Amino acid sequence: MEAIAAELEEFCSTLTREPDFDAAELRAYDTADLLALTTAAERIRGAQPGTVVTVGDRHGALTLGAAAVLGATGVRAYQDPLLAERALAQNAARLDLAGSYSAEPLGETLLAGAETVLVQLPRGLEALEEIAWKIARFAPPDVRVFAAGRVKHMTLAQNEVLAKYFGEVAAGLGWRKSRVVQAAGPTPQFAGAEPPFPKWGADRELPFGLAAFGATFGGTKLDHGSRLLLSTFAAGQGRDAWGGSPGRTHIFDLGCGSGVLAVSAALALPSAAVIASDQSDAAVRSTALTAGAAGVAGRVAIHRADGAEAVADGWADLVLLNPPFHTGATVHAGVGQRLIRDCARVLRPGGELRIVFNSHLGYRPLLEQAIGPVRQLARDATFTVLSVTRR
Structure with missing residues (x-):
């Protein structure tokens, strides 16, 4: 794990936050990005084109790390903030990776055929619930979710939200103050249910x-x-x-x-x-x-x-x-x-x-x-x- 993490961190250190708000104390990635990628590395390296999805990638670490370091092709990405979307695009263009991913809305075009979904845990439970419902509704039954966050921002309530939509939810060990929660086995009753949002x-x-x-x-x-x-x-x-x-x-x-x-x-x-x-x-x-x-x-x-x-x-x-x-x-x-x-x-x-x-x-x-x-x-x-x- 440490070798993969070191390779990913070397790559991620080349990313910038531009044009997002920047300051000396802010970085374009954190250890939650590195942990999500290393935890899912084996699945990503063997993935078929178009089966790796990222949700909430802030500046490109998840999407471009999966492509440049782990060899994923046809990555699909959804980012709620426009500045995160633009930062990913600028980093991809600068590193000659613009063709490695596509930006998609949060829905079927993003998640159809997804086998591995990397998620940066959002700040709010409502945001997490909408993401979880969309994955359970549109991704295949064999999808596996790797939801990463900084330990200080993580709560048991996040696991409970994921457990509403997935039969298997398990938290991994902490690493450099970050943790990954894995979810698998979308519960089938949501396939035809009314969406909880808006x-x-x-x-x-x-x-x-x-x-x-x-x-x-x-x-x-x-x-x-x-x-x-x-x-x-x-x-x-x-x-x-x-x-x-x-x-x-x-x-x-x-x-x-x-x-x-x-x-x-x-x-x-x-x-x-x-x-x-x-x-x-x-x-x-x-x-x-x-x-x-x-x-x-x-x-x-x-x-x-x-x-x-x-x-x-x-x-x-x-x-x-x-x-x-x-x-x-x-x-x-x-x-x-x-x-x-x-x-x-x-x-x-x-x-x-x-x-x-x-x-x-x-x-x-x-x-x-x-x-x-x-x-x-x-x-x-x-x-x-x-x-x-x-x-």
Whole structure:
């Protein structure tokens, strides 16, 4: 194992995170990638073309490691974050491995004929359940899943989710603070069952339902940060409330999740054009369903995009932002800082960014420097809502 791991680590050390958010303390791979590949190495080396699948590969370590080091051909890969997908593509092109894999949606085209599935365990159980159901539904009966993660982020609940869909679930020994859970024997009752996703939820403060696929931030619930941000409009705080906003004809929801902010804006301001974007595949699919059920699908343009790249310079009268504060499982304020700088570009002079964030992150100095004057609209024990005017 150590020899294979060393060969894989030497290869993975050539990978970069570009164009994903990068920092000195972040790497394009971790030991969970190495352990998944080494644990499955014998199966991968003897695999027929097109029978190895990766799910959740962050920057290419699983997909390209399987191809370049273990000899897999026709690898199929699904990644929820757009930046992970682009990082894999850039690494593959740079290493002359572009033809070794194909990017596929999470479903039958990804999993049909899959014999070995390598999974980077997602942060949420809902995301894991959707992955497990899709594998059990579309992969052959002899499929084997190798789900890897860092021990500090792994729980028994993840094994329980896998056990809902597979007859055999077993955790391997820890190695360099990582572990692999293997699953096999898809339970046949799910072959014709209704899919568990998307799920729908309701909130007493919302006049519409929320749809969510597994990896969608907040799921089917109105998260606390968005609730606090919306309360500043309902209370008429800031320069004006939803109903008193005739000048707000172009609204951008950056990091739309399930679509709660974009749909709220579209319902409150029926003459406004609304753009919603998120780099998460699950999020944009969820927002589309939420907007459709609320009757505003024709006025909410939805994009899977990196930051604000789908929006023209100076287009927005109002930007709504509830930024993430992590990259993968790593908490890092730089992710939100990157989005704040995007907001400066897309806001028109005099336009407003309304942002909610964990108070300890201290974004105010950057907001003042990058965008303009800042006023606090709300604050509780966890979150702060600010209004920032584009100078």
